[in-house]
Amino acid sequence: MAIAIGCDEAGFELKEVLKRALLDGGHEVEDFGTHDTNPVLYPDIALAAVTSIVEGRNDRGVLICGTGIGMAITANKVRGIRAAQCHDTYSAERARKSNNAQVITMGARVIGQELAKSILHAWLASEFEPSRSGPKVARIDEIDADTRR
Numbered sequence: 001m002a003i004a005i006g007c008d009e010a011g012f013e014l015k016e017v018l019k020r021a022l023l024d025g026g027h028e029v030e031d032f033g034t035h036d037t038n039p040v041l042y043p044d045i046a047l048a049a050v051t052s053i054v055e056g057r058n059d060r061g062v063l064i065c066g067t068g069i070g071m072a073i074t075a076n077k078v079r080g081i082r083a084a085q086c087h088d089t090y091s092a093e094r095a096r097k098s099n100n101a102q103v104i105t106m107g108a109r110v111i112g113q114e115l116a117k118s119i120l121h122a123w124l125a126s127e128f129e130p131s132r133s134g135p136k137v138a139r140i141d142e143i144d145a146d147t148r149r
Contacts, residue, residue, distance in 0.1 A: 001124070004049040004061035006032035007108075008042035008071075011064030014108040014116055018062055021117050025124070030058055046074035050081045053102050061103040062120065068107035075103050079144055082137075087111050089122040096126035098133045099140075 003022050007015035012034055022029045032049040034040045042065050052058045061083075063071035068085040075083035083103035084095035087110055095101035104123050106116055128137070 001060065002028040002030065002058045004030050004032060004052045004058040005063075006042075006045040006049040006061070006071075007034060007064040008045065008066070009034055009037045009039050010066035011106075011108040012037050014106065014113060015062075015064050017113045018064070018116060018120055021120060022062075025121075027124075042070055043074040046071050047078065050075045050078045050083070050103060054078060054080045059102070060124075063103060063105045064108055065105070066107055066109040068105040068110065071105040075105065080141075082140065086119050086123065088115075089118050092119045092123035093126045096123055097129045098136075100128040100133070100137050 005015060005019055019029055019031060030052060032045050034045065046063050049061045049063060053061050063075060065071045072083045072085040075081050081103060082099055082101045083105055084099060084101040085105045086092040086095055092104060095104055106119060
């Protein structure tokens with residue numbers, strides 16, 4: 001699977017850990033930065049990463065900032081993206097199974113590295129269940145496509 005990954009300065013260390021876990025798991029990884037702990041505008045990183053998903057260059061994305069909140073808000077501004085902030089494995093699993101989220105966000109100041117890896121693996125192992133959640137996700141997509149909003 002091709003995965004886009006990105007972070008701000010607060011998430012840099014965790015991004016590197018998750019990037020290694022993805023590569024070790026045989027995934028292709030496109031790193032949208034940041035590449036150090038200098039301050040950056042995380043919305044620009046989130047936008048680049050999720051645009052790669054919308055354009056079909058990557059299948060899914062992982063975004064990390066201090067809390068995961070800002071990255072989720074930014075990612076969800078892009079038409080066609082469903083991003084879910086996840087700080088436990090159940091949320092990560094349901095993000096895929098119930099909401100078909102192509103992106104998860106995590107907060108490096110909220111969770112530790114081992115939990116983050118568990119969250120990542122739970123999300124990657126989960127697939128959308130359209131028989132149960134299909135109509136709900138279809139309605140989300142209709143709202144997303146409504147240009148009057």
